[in-house]
Amino acid sequence: MDDGSIDVKRAAREAAYAMPIEAINPADPEPFRTDTWHPYFERLRKESPVHWAVSEEKDVGGYWSVTRYNDIMAVDTNHQVFSSIPTIVLPDPAEDFTLPMFIAMDPPKHDQQRKTVSPVVAGPNLAKMEPVIRERAAKILDDLPIGEEFDWVDKVSIELTTMTLATLFDFPWEDRRKLTRWSDVATAAPESGIFSTTDPELAEQERRTELFECVDYFMRLWNERAAAPPKPDLISMLCHGESTRDMDRMEYLGNLILLIVGGNDTTRNTISGSVLALSQNPDQEKLLRANPELIPAMVSETIRWQTPLAYMRRRALQDFQLGDKLIKEGDKIAMWYVSGNRDETVIDRPNDYWIERPRVRQHLSFGFGIHRCVGNRLAELQLKVIWEEILARFPRIDVVGQPKRVYSSFVHGYEHLPVVIPTRN
Numbered sequence: 001m002d003d004g005s006i007d008v009k010r011a012a013r014e015a016a017y018a019m020p021i022e023a024i025n026p027a028d029p030e031p032f033r034t035d036t037w038h039p040y041f042e043r044l045r046k047e048s049p050v051h052w053a054v055s056e057e058k059d060v061g062g063y064w065s066v067t068r069y070n071d072i073m074a075v076d077t078n079h080q081v082f083s084s085i086p087t088i089v090l091p092d093p094a095e096d097f098t099l100p101m102f103i104a105m106d107p108p109k110h111d112q113q114r115k116t117v118s119p120v121v122a123g124p125n126l127a128k129m130e131p132v133i134r135e136r137a138a139k140i141l142d143d144l145p146i147g148e149e150f151d152w153v154d155k156v157s158i159e160l161t162t163m164t165l166a167t168l169f170d171f172p173w174e175d176r177r178k179l180t181r182w183s184d185v186a187t188a189a190p191e192s193g194i195f196s197t198t199d200p201e202l203a204e205q206e207r208r209t210e211l212f213e214c215v216d217y218f219m220r221l222w223n224e225r226a227a228a229p230p231k232p233d234l235i236s237m238l239c240h241g242e243s244t245r246d247m248d249r250m251e252y253l254g255n256l257i258l259l260i261v262g263g264n265d266t267t268r269n270t271i272s273g274s275v276l277a278l279s280q281n282p283d284q285e286k287l288l289r290a291n292p293e294l295i296p297a298m299v300s301e302t303i304r305w306q307t308p309l310a311y312m313r314r315r316a317l318q319d320f321q322l323g324d325k326l327i328k329e330g331d332k333i334a335m336w337y338v339s340g341n342r343d344e345t346v347i348d349r350p351n352d353y354w355i356e357r358p359r360v361r362q363h364l365s366f367g368f369g370i371h372r373c374v375g376n377r378l379a380e381l382q383l384k385v386i387w388e389e390i391l392a393r394f395p396r397i398d399v400v401g402q403p404k405r406v407y408s409s410f411v412h413g414y415e416h417l418p419v420v421i422p423t424r425n
Contacts, residue, residue: 012036041339050325059091063332069343077369082314099254112243157268170233215253266308269413273306279399298355304363310338
């Protein structure tokens with residue numbers, strides 16, 4: 001199916017090129033919700049690749065947008081100049097609700113905390129997890145209705161990733177959908193529909209209430225695991241780890257949110273994105289079904305094409321010349337991975353979904369440098385397994401309506417994706 005009206009996208013392109021370039025605010029979530037963000041970033045890459053933008057959103061203000069692949073790499077791999085403290089998103093944290101997490105830390109503390117949890121997503125543990133993921137993927141797919149419309153996001157993408165996340169935490173199985181809710185709450189905008197109100201202050205109160213419920217729940221698990229011998233789950237690793245066992249409650253919550261969002265939101269949105277991309281590119285789906293050995297390449301291409309987290313923020317620790325702009329000490333910088341992954345000066349046919357793409361792993365979606373996504377191999381494994389199991393079962397998956405996209409300029413994903421599976425193999 002054609003995703004989105006040609007008229008809407010033509011109008012968006014005209015609007016993106018008609019406005020004064022200094023008025024472009026890439027962090028506006030509306031173009032992401034309507035999937036009309038492409039021309040704004042295209043124009044910035046051409047005319048103002050290091051671009052000063054001003055947001056009216058509370059606690060954001062002015063920031064630099066970096067939109068070209070090589071400039072993003074220059075920022076992402078230079079943690080000596082570009083700090084992750086205090087947060088990886090554009091809004092500054094509230095003084096009374098600061099959530100330290102290792103992705104928003106610099107060395108040495110970042111390195112120590114990351115090292116504590118990284119064994120859970122290292123090769124040996126992934127080898128143990130693969131048959132478990134495969135068994136669950138098979139069960140999820142076998143339970144799907146045939147010939148009836150259903151929401152792929154809810155029935156497949158969320159379910160598989162939440163099951164995997166529950167396993168990593170050794171989280172009570174019957175409560176695993178709490179992880180999904182906390183992930184959504186942690187990143188949602190007031191206008192997202194996640195909260196009972198669109199009033200920013202009231203929505204923030206709701207967010208804090210639910211996140212305090214999250215940390216209270218996890219504190220009970222922490223106390224249980226701390227009193228027991230160490231085990232290979234994330235909570236046990238944190239409470240027995242030398243660099244993490246003395247975390248206070250808010251730092252524990254911060255790292256929980258990092259692990260929940262990193263392990264849930266990103267992979268689930270790429271699973272949904274893979275179904276949508278293949279639906280929009282039937283020639284690529286036909287190629288994949290004829291050549292299942294292309295699944296790993298398709299996975300990498302989907303991760304580039306989807307770019308499940310649109311940007312990461314940094315803060316300049318000193319003045320720095322980037323391109324023709326002088327970034328001043330203290331300035332905020334947004335590295336727009338979603339734009340760098342479409343940079344026509346580095347990536348051939350960047351707007352095409354092309355599963356036989358040369359150097360298909362040449363994308364920015366996992367970041368680079370010390371903050372490269374710790375769970376990238378687990379994300380790729382889940383996508384590989386689900387598509388191996390899909391191809392074994394279903395000759396077609398038909399997208400039968402427009403996806404509902406997340407209202408966010410940070411999480412680039414889907415709330416709903418209506419599909420019908422006509423028949424089984």
